[in-house]
Every structure is written in C-alpha cells, then in structure tokens.
Amino acid sequence: MKGSLGTRLLQVLPTLLLVSMMVFGLQQLMPGDPALVLAGEEHDPQVVAQIRAELWLDRPIPVQYLHWIGNVLHGNLGYSWRIRQPVVELIAQKLPVTLQLSLMAFIIALCIGIPMGVLSAVKKNSIWDYLANGVGLAGLSTPNFWLGIMLILLISVDLGWLPPSGYVSPWEDWRQSLATTIMPAFVLGNAIAAVLMRHTRSAMLTALDQDFVRTARAKGLPSHVVILRHALRNALVPVVTLGALELGTLLSGAVLTEQVFSIPGFGKLIVDAVFNRDYPVVQGVVLVTAGIYVGLNLLADILYVLINPRMRTA
Amino acid sequence: MRTRPNCLLLAAVLLAIPAAHAAAQGAVQDAPTQTLRIALREDADMLDPTLARSFVGRIVFAGLCDKLFDINEKLEIIPQLATGYEWADSKTLLLHLRPDVLFQDGTRMDADAVKYSLERHLTMQASARRGEVSAIDHIEIVDPLTVRVVLKTANAPFVSQLTDRAGMIVSPKAAMAEGKDFALHPVCAGPFSFKERVAQDRIVLDRFPQYWDAKDIHFAQVIYQPQVNSSVRLANLQAGAIDLSENIVPSDVDAVRKDPKLKLVLSPALGYNSLNINVGHGPRANSPIGSDPRIRQAFELSIDREALIQVVYNGMFTPLAQAVPSASPFYDAAVKPPARDVARAKALLQAAGAKLPVPVSMTLSNSPDIQQLGEVIQSMAAEAGFDVKLNTMEFASSLDAADRGDFETYMIAWSGRIDADGNLWNFLHSGGPLNYPGYNSPEMDSLLDQARAVTDLPARQALYAKVAALSAKDLPIIYLYNPQNIVGMSAKLSGFSPVPDGIIRVQGMSMAK
Numbered sequence: 037m038k039g040s041l042g043t044r045l046l047q048v049l050p051t052l053l054l055v056s057m058m059v060f061g062l063q064q065l066m067p068g069d070p071a072l073v074l075a076g077e078e079h080d081p082q083v084v085a086q087i088r089a090e091l092w093l094d095r096p097i098p099v100q101y102l103h104w105i106g107n108v109l110h111g112n113l114g115y116s117w118r119i120r121q122p123v124v125e126l127i128a129q130k131l132p133v134t135l136q137l138s139l140m141a142f143i144i145a146l147c148i149g150i151p152m153g154v155l156s157a158v159k160k161n162s163i164w165d166y167l168a169n170g171v172g173l174a175g176l177s178t179p180n181f182w183l184g185i186m187l188i189l190l191i192s193v194d195l196g197w198l199p200p201s202g203y204v205s206p207w208e209d210w211r212q213s214l215a216t217t218i219m220p221a222f223v224l225g226n227a228i229a230a231v232l233m234r235h236t237r238s239a240m241l242t243a244l245d246q247d248f249v250r251t252a253r254a255k256g257l258p259s260h261v262v263i264l265r266h267a268l269r270n271a272l273v274p275v276v277t278l279g280a281l282e283l284g285t286l287l288s289g290a291v292l293t294e295q296v297f298s299i300p301g302f303g304k305l306i307v308d309a310v311f312n313r314d315y316p317v318v319q320g321v322v323l324v325t326a327g328i329y330v331g332l333n334l335l336a337d338i339l340y341v342l343i344n345p346r347m348r349t350a
Numbered sequence: 351m352r353t354r355p356n357c358l359l360l361a362a363v364l365l366a367i368p369a370a371h372a373a374a375q376g377a378v379q380d381a382p383t384q385t386l387r388i389a390l391r392e393d394a395d396m397l398d399p400t401l402a403r404s405f406v407g408r409i410v411f412a413g414l415c416d417k418l419f420d421i422n423e424k425l426e427i428i429p430q431l432a433t434g435y436e437w438a439d440s441k442t443l444l445l446h447l448r449p450d451v452l453f454q455d456g457t458r459m460d461a462d463a464v465k466y467s468l469e470r471h472l473t474m475q476a477s478a479r480r481g482e483v484s485a486i487d488h489i490e491i492v493d494p495l496t497v498r499v500v501l502k503t504a505n506a507p508f509v510s511q512l513t514d515r516a517g518m519i520v521s522p523k524a525a526m527a528e529g530k531d532f533a534l535h536p537v538c539a540g541p542f543s544f545k546e547r548v549a550q551d552r553i554v555l556d557r558f559p560q561y562w563d564a565k566d567i568h569f570a571q572v573i574y575q576p577q578v579n580s581s582v583r584l585a586n587l588q589a590g591a592i593d594l595s596e597n598i599v600p601s602d603v604d605a606v607r608k609d610p611k612l613k614l615v616l617s618p619a620l621g622y623n624s625l626n627i628n629v630g631h632g633p634r635a636n637s638p639i640g641s642d643p644r645i646r647q648a649f650e651l652s653i654d655r656e657a658l659i660q661v662v663y664n665g666m667f668t669p670l671a672q673a674v675p676s677a678s679p680f681y682d683a684a685v686k687p688p689a690r691d692v693a694r695a696k697a698l699l700q701a702a703g704a705k706l707p708v709p710v711s712m713t714l715s716n717s718p719d720i721q722q723l724g725e726v727i728q729s730m731a732a733e734a735g736f737d738v739k740l741n742t743m744e745f746a747s748s749l750d751a752a753d754r755g756d757f758e759t760y761m762i763a764w765s766g767r768i769d770a771d772g773n774l775w776n777f778l779h780s781g782g783p784l785n786y787p788g789y790n791s792p793e794m795d796s797l798l799d800q801a802r803a804v805t806d807l808p809a810r811q812a813l814y815a816k817v818a819a820l821s822a823k824d825l826p827i828i829y830l831y832n833p834q835n836i837v838g839m840s841a842k843l844s845g846f847s848p849v850p851d852g853i854i855r856v857q858g859m860s861m862a863k
Contacts, residue, residue: 068746072753076395076403077765078776079753080481080783087476118395119549120533126549185581192589200589201582202575203551298577298586300551308393308550313746 044337048330055326056108059319060101070313074117091117104319113323114316116309123320126305131324133203134301137217137224137294138286144225145232146279150268152229153236153275157244158263168233175230184223184296191219201298220297224290228282235278239271246270280336284329384570386843386861388854389583389595393550393576398533399518400471403478405765405852406576408515409596412853413555413572415538416562417517418445418464419509423617423849425677425768427509431459431519431539440504440805441487445512447495451562453521454543461491466522468499481783482516504803506810507769514767514851541567541856550576568845568860587612587838593861594839594846596854599719600666606838615837617848618677620766622670622773623723625712625759625828631788632755638708639758645708646825648698652734653727654690659831662722667831672818673764673773675832677850679807680770682815685822687829695734707737713757715745720761723830752786760786763833768851770814771802778821789826 071087072079088094092103107114113123156168192200198215206213243249244267252262291303302321309317394407399415402408418432432445451459468489471479485505490498501508511517524537536544541563542555553574557567575592577583580599586592588609598606598614606614627646628635639645655669671687674680699708710731714724721742728738743751752760766773776782779798780790794817801813821827835852845858 066747068744068750069753072749073746074403076478077405078403078478078481078784080478083476083478083480090476116549119393119547120396120398120401120531121547121549129548185585188582188585188589192591193585196589200586200591201577202591295579296582298551298575298582300548304550311744311746 041338044334048334051330052323052326053105056105056319056323057101059322060104061097063315063318064097066310066313068313070117070315073313104316108323113320116314116317118309118312118314118317123316126317127320127324130300130302130305132205133299134287134290134303136206136213137221137290137299137301138283140217140221141224141228141286141290142279142283144222145228145282147229148225149229149232150236150272150275153233154240154263154268156233157237157240160241168237172230172233175226175233178226179292180223180227180290181292181296183226184220184293187219187223188296201296203299216297217299220290220293220299223293223296224286228279228286231282232275232279235275236271239274240267243267243271284332287325287328384568384861386569386572386594386856386859387592388572388574389577389586389592390574391576391580391583391597392578394553394574396533397536397544397547397553399467399515399520399536399538400474400477400479401530401533402515406574406596408851409854410553410555410574411515411518411538411540412855413542413574414536414540414544415518415520416451416540417514418512418519419517420855421513421768421849421851423847425679425850427513427768431464431517432512435509437805438498440803441501443499443501443508444492445497445499447497448562449495451539452560453524453537453539454558455521455524455537456560457521457523459519459521459539460494461497462494463519463522464497465489465491466525467519468516470520470525471516479516482511482514504805506802506805507771510767510769510772542572545571563857566857569856572856584838587840590840593843594837594854596835596837596852598836598838600663600836602838603664603666603836611841612838613841613843615839615846615848616666617835617850617852618668618675619833619835619852620675620677620768620773620850621764622673622675622766622832623761623763623830624673625727625761625830626752626757626786627759627826627828628755628757629787629824629826630790631786634755634758635788637710637758638702638704639710642702642704643824644698644702645704646828648695648702648734649710649731649736650825650828651688651691651695651698652731652736653828653830654730655687655830657690658723658726658730661726662719663831663833666836667833670829670832671822672829673777673821673827674770674814674818675766675850678768678770680811680814682811682818684815685818690730692734699735704735706735707732708735710736710738711741711758712738712761713741713743713748713751713759714761715748716742717745724761755786755788757786762786765852766850770810770817771798774798774814774817775802777827778817787826789824791820791824794820794824 071084071093074087075084092100115122116126152168156165159165188200191198198219203216204212249262249267252266291307294301294304306318306321390406390409392406394410395404396402397410399411416431418430419427420430422428431448431451433448434446436444438444447461447464453459468483468486471477471483472486485501485508487500487502492498519539521537525532528535541558541561543558545554545556547553555572557570561567577586580602583595584602584605587595603614606612628640639649659665659667659669669687672682672685712724714720724740728740731738751757764773775798776784778789778794779785780795797813797817801810804810835848839846842862843859845860847855
C-alpha cells in the first residue's frame with residue numbers, strides 16, 4: 037500500500053509540471069499582444085516596448101517559462117499585470133467565494149435532483165414522472181444566464197426580496213452572505229439537479245427491476261423502505277460519482293453565473309484575465325485548480341485503499 | 351432517506367433569507383445613507399495615475415486624486431489643485447498652486463510634489479503618461495506654490511493634458527515608499543482616500559476630512575462596483591442596489607426613463623466610432639479601398655449614418671464626419687456627414703474603374719453592438735456594389751491585427767480628449783502611434799504640427815478646419831458617430847454635473863433621505 041501511495045504521490049509533481057507547461061504554451065498561441073493590451077488606448081510604442089521588457093515578454097518563451105516556474109517553486113505566483121495585486125492574494129480572495137457558491141449549489145442540486153429522480157422512477161409513466169421529466173428538461177435547457185437575469189428581475193427588482201448581485205463574506209454578515217449567494221447557487225444547482233435527476237431516475241429504474249428489490253417486497257417490507265433503503269442505496273453509486281464530477285466542475289468556476297450576479301469568484305477572475313491577457317493570473321488560477329483536482333484525486337485514492345482492503349495489494 | 355431533513359432545512363433557510371434581508375434593509379434605512387454606490391462597466395486597472403490606462407479607472411480617480419485642472423460642462427479648463435496658469439512665453443508655463451492642500455497621508459501638496467509627480471510621469475518605467483507630458487523639457491520650483499514648466503517646443507494642448515491623469519498629483523512620500531506597489535495603496539489629494547479593493551468586486555474609498563473642498567462632499571464613502579453586463583447594471587439600479595451607473599446602453603434608456611425611482615442624464619461624449627482604412631500600413635494597403643480615395647468616398651456614400659444609429663443605438667448618437675465632436679470649439683460645422691447617395695457611390699466606383707463587386711474586408715471586435723454595426727454597413731454597402739466580408743474577433747486580437755497592419759478596414763472607437771489634438775495628431779500624423787491606416791500626408795503632418803504650436807484659438811480653429819477638410823477628402827478614417835454619455839441614477843441623487851468626458855465627479859452630489 038505504501039508503495040502504491042508513494043507512486044501516486046510521485047505522480048503529482050510531474051502532473052502539475054505538465055499542466056504548468058501546457059497552460060504556458062497554450063497561452064502563447066492566443067492571438068493578441070499582452071503588452072499592447074496593457075498599454076491601453078494610447079499605446080505609445082515606447083511604452084509598449086518598456087512593458088515587454090518589464091514583463092520579460094521580449095525573452096524567448098522557454099526563458100519566460102523557467103523564470104515563472106522558478107518563482108512558483110519559491111511560492112511566488114507573480115502579480116497581476118493589470119492591477120498589480122499578487123496572484124496568491126487574488127486566489128486567496130476568490131477561492132472561498134467559489135467554494136461557498138459551489139457547495140451551496142451542490143446541496144441545492146442534491147435536494148432537488150435526487151428526490152425528483154426517485155419520484156419519477158417509482159411513479160414511472162405517471163403524471164409525476166412526466167412532470168419531473170419536464171422540470172428536469174427545462175432545468176437542462178434553460179441557459180444559466182437567462183435564468184439569472186429573470187430571477188434578478190423577479191425577486192430583486194419586482195419583489196425586492198434579495199439583493200440583485202454582489203457578494204458578502206459569511207464571516208462579515210452571514211445573513212447578507214446567504215442573501216447574496218442563494219440566487220446564483222440556485223441557478224447553478226438547478227442545472228446540476230436536472231443531470232442528477234436524469235441519472236437517479238435511470239439508476240433507480242434498473243435497481244427497482246432487480247431480484248433483491250423483489251425479495252424485499254416479497255418479505256412484506258413497506259414500500260418506502262424498499263425504495264429508499266434498498267433500491268436508492270444501490271442506485272446512488274453512479275449518482276455520487278457523477279455528483280463528485282459536477283462538484284469539481286463547479287469549483288473551477290461558474291463563469292456566466294458569476295458574471296450575472298457580479299460574484300467575484302474564480303470563473304470571473306480567469307475570464308477577465310484571459311480577455312486582458314493577464315497571463316500570471318491565468319497561469320496561477322489554472323495551476324491552483326489543477327492542484328485541487330489532483331489533490332482531491334489523491335485523497336479519493338487514499339480513501340479507496342482505506343475502505344477497500346482488496347485494493348491494498350493492487 | 352437522509353435527504354429529507356436536509357431539504358426541509360434548506361426550504362426553511364430559503365424562506366428565512368428574504369425575511370432576514372428585509373429586516374437588515376430596514377435597519378440600514380434608519381441610519382443616514384451616506385454611501386454612494388457607483389456601477390462601472392468593467393474593473394479598473396492599476397490605481398496609479400502614472401500607470402493607469404483604463405477609462406473606468408479615471409472614474410475612480412475622480413474620487414481619489416485631484417488634478418491640477420479640471421474641465422466643466424462647457425469643456426472650459428477650471429482650477430482644481432492649481433488656482434491658475436499663465437504662459438510666460440510660448441514654451442514656459444507658470445502654474446499657481448492652491449495653498450493649504452493636504453494629501454491623504456497628511457503631507458502637504460506643494461510645488462515639490464507637483465515637480466515630483468510630473469517627473470514621475472516622464473521617467474517611471476512603463477509610464478502611460480509619458481506621451482501626454484513628453485513636451486516637458488524641465489520643471490523648476492519658483493516658490494512653494496509656483497511651478498515653472500519649460501517645454502521643448504510650443505505646445506498649445508499641454509494645459510489640457512493636466513486636466514486628466516497627467517495632472518494628478520500623488521504624495522511623494524507614499525510614492526517613494528511604495529514604488530511600483532503604489533497602485534495597491536494610492537495616496538493623492540482627492541476628496542476620498544483609498545480604503546480597500548477586492549478585484550472585480552469593489553473599490554472602497556472613505557471621505558478625506560481634510561480635503562480642501564470638503565464642503566462639497568456629501569458622502570462618507572464611495573463604492574465602485576464593476577458590473578460588466580449592461581442588463582445587470584440596469585437591474586441593480588432598478589433594485590436600488592446601486593445609486594448610479596455609468597454607461598447605460600441605449601436599449602436600456604426607456605426602462606430607466608419609465609422608472610419613477612430613477613433618472614437619466616445624457617451628455618454628448620468627446621469620442622467617436624470610426625472605420626480605419628488601411629491606406630499605407632503594409633501589404634494589405636493594396637486593396638481596392640486602400641488604394642483609391644474615390645472607392646473610399648463611394649463606401650462612405652453608401653452608409654446612411656442616421657439609419658445605422660437608429661438601428662443599433664435607438665437613434666441616441668449623433669452622425670459625425672470628423673474627429674472632433676460638435677461640443678468642441680474645434681468642431682468644423684462645414685464638414686457635415688454626407689447623406690447616403692447610392693447613385694453617386696456607383697458613379698464613383700465606375701470612375702475608379704473598379705471591378706464589381708468591390709471586395710472589402712472589415713475587421714471588428716466581437717461585442718454585440720459593433721457586430722451589428724458591421725452587419726448594417728455590410729448590407730448598405732452591398733447596394734452600392736461592395737462585397738463586405740466581416741472579420742470578427744475578440745478585441746485584443748483585433749487590436750493586435752490593426753497594429754500589424756493586418757486589415758483592410760478596422761472599426762475602432764476612441765474615448766476622446768478635450769483638445770482637438772488628442773483626437774487627431776496620434777491618428778492622422780505620419781508619426782502618430784495610433785495611425786493604424788498608415789496615412790502619410792506631408793500636408794496633414796504640417797497642419798497638425800502647426801495647430802499644436804499655435805496658442806491663439808481662432809488660428810487653431812482655422813488649422814483644424816483644414817485638417818477636417820483634408821481628412822474628409824483623403825478618407826483614411828471614416829468617422830461614423832459621436833456617442834453620448836448615458837448615466838442612470840437614483841432619483842434621490844442630485845447635484846451631478848454631466849461633463850462630456852464621461853467622468854463621474856462626486857463634488858456637489860448629494861442624496862435625499
């Protein structure tokens with residue numbers, strides 16, 4: 037076990053190094069000269085040349101990369117070319133926001149998606165099934181952007197119940213924090229709920245058709261016990277896997293939703309950085325996101341080994 | 351089974367939040383509302399007047415950093431940190447400074463600070479102000495409240511440069527201590543001092559009690575919030591989450607007008623949108639439209655500017671055929687936008703011996719309104735015999751292509767400057783850094799240089815009239831329209847003065863309770 041874990045740990049560094057090279061290399065393929073963008077409306081050629089020199093943009097790409105990765109290895113992700121704030125500070129500001137939003141969205145998705153999936157499987161071909169399917173389909177096909185604007189217009193502008201946008205940290209004021217994040221979390225959760233609902237439904241339909249469910253029913257167990265304790269437990273395995281994947285996607289930033297609700301999270305940070313050719317921010321955010329993914333994967337592997345003793349010899 | 355209590359809990363939370371929020375709002379309303387929340391179209395860049403480049407950054411600076419001079423609604427230069435100026439001769443400018451002005455760190459704003467700030471603009475690496483103050487030869491301190499600025503050559507627009515970022519005076523003590531990190535903790539002599547910045551979320555400024563004009567400041571705090579999407583800015587304004595939004599888009603104007611809680615303030619802007627034609631910038635200048643002015647004139651005649659503005663901007667902008675807007679004293683009323691004349695356009699194409707349809711590639715950025723402008727021009731020009739291919743790309747890429755000369759025609763806007771020189775020299779002079787068309791006319795160069803050197807207003811007006819006529823004849827740039835600054839705000843706000851530069855000045859503004 038120790039050996040396999042050691043191998044996994046050893047794989048982390050090359051993976052991150054590869055990610056860093058890829059993001060650095062791909063960035064160079066983007067059209068548009070960062071120095072020109074940074075020089076603003078009146079880009080004086082002399083100023084553009086100075087910016088290039090200051091940011092090492094006039095050096096060969098491998099030299100630029102080594103300079104950057106050398107700093108990263110010393111814990112320095114550089115600073116934003118556009119606003120001059122250190123990238124580490126920017127990430128520290130945005131990560132908790134994205135984390136809070138993702139978790140809230142995920143909880144909402146679970147609370148809507150799984151019960152709806154179960155209901156629609158159990159009441160197959162009934163009005164409930166069609167209704168749940170309809171709601172699921174609507175959730176999948178409604179663009180987040182549109183739903184966000186509609187919710188703002190209805191709940192904030194017309195009813196005045198919630199603030200239309202912005203973000204307040206829960207440590208500052210938890211009520212305001214919930215008030216500002218509940219709508220975007222719902223918008224994000226709604227789309228994932230639809231996916232979860234569809235998967236729960238099909239997994240439940242398969243489970244409900246199996247022998248152990250028939251046995252449970254034959255034993256005279258009440259219907260809700262058969263459905264929730266026997267069928268759903270088995271059906272949840274693929275759903276949980278899917279849920280974990282969706283959570284990962286949420287963590288890497290929900291660009292449109294963050295844009296509509298002016299939530300200063302990861303998605304907004306990286307999109308703005310790409311448009312402004314703020315390379316250190318793009319590189320820093322991608323590297324940290326990749327690090328989170330790799331870290332979570334490693335954690336899952338460790339847990340897997342701990343839970344399933346048969347894996348220890350593998 | 352365990353999901354049920356979670357759902358009940360969530361439902362309870364969902365119901366409780368609006369109530370909690372309403373209670374919190376009620377509590378806030380009892381206290382005096384002294385915070386002004388301003389929505390911006392994007393996040394500002396570096397908060398250092400020497401390094402800053404974005405337009406919205408200038409709006410934040412209006413709260414943070416006073417300038418030597420300001421401008422008013424009529425584009426007149428008015429005193430701010432300087433009480434006045436005089437030309438000792440055509441190259442020597444004397445600046446008289448306001449006494450008893452403090453920076454937000456408590457140090458004194460005096461001649462030393464002015465000299466330091468202007469020299470910082472000139473010498474700091476990657477200074478974005480260098481071009482604006484490059485006319486300076488050296489600066490002398492006459493006494494603590496008088497500065498002598500000696501220019502290399504006579505330069506009439508120089509004082510107008512001091513009404514913007516080049517005229518912002520920073521605290522030398524703070525700037526020396528912070529170096530390049532000054533942008534993270536800027537210290538100036540404006541009405542509000544820097545409190546905090548959360549990138550892409552907010553910039554918070556607190557009232558500076560020792561501000562020299564403190565009696566005109568009626569807010570304890572100003573918060574600038576970037577909200578990129580125009581619908582989101584509108585919704586926030588309607589919901590009362592912000593008090594003022596710059597850059598309301600024309601399609602949202604009716605919604606603001608209809609809302610009794612809101613009001614709209616319009617003012618003509620200083621800038622323009624234009625179609626730059628590659629007439630001498632690399633091999634792509636050898637296109638039909640780039641090589642023959644008659645084909646360019648035909649193209650211009652195929653465009654109905656009024657209809658274009660009506661379709662894309664609800665008719666809110668003004669057709670324009672010169673670089674200077676009608677609000678400027680340098681506007682030449684004789685150069686009117688030509689009316690659409692397809693027959694004449696066809697005749698011009700025939701006279702030029704052009705093979706129909708004339709292919710034209712138009713590079714433009716991918717924002718929805720700009721794309722729409724391109725599409726409307728495409729269909730208008732088709733009727734005159736042009737085959738316009740739209741080459742849409744993201745803004746940074748389009749700028750790069752234009753800079754390399756990799757375009758036939760390029761649509762780009764300019765935010766505008768108060769002096770005509772700022773809208774012309776850089777674009778039409780053969781040595782201008784923004785001369786994308788590669789236009790090289792000794793006559794134009796000479797006119798632009800003369801207009802820079804002469805300080806007499808009627809003489810400058812006459813020179814700029816010649817510039818406008820020559821530009822309309824050679825057509826390296828087809829000017830399309832002059833936009834308006836459209837500001838939406840809470841009806842409770844008063845005292846806002848709409849200056850054509852589109853900057854939100856907090857002085858004099860107040861909010862009814």
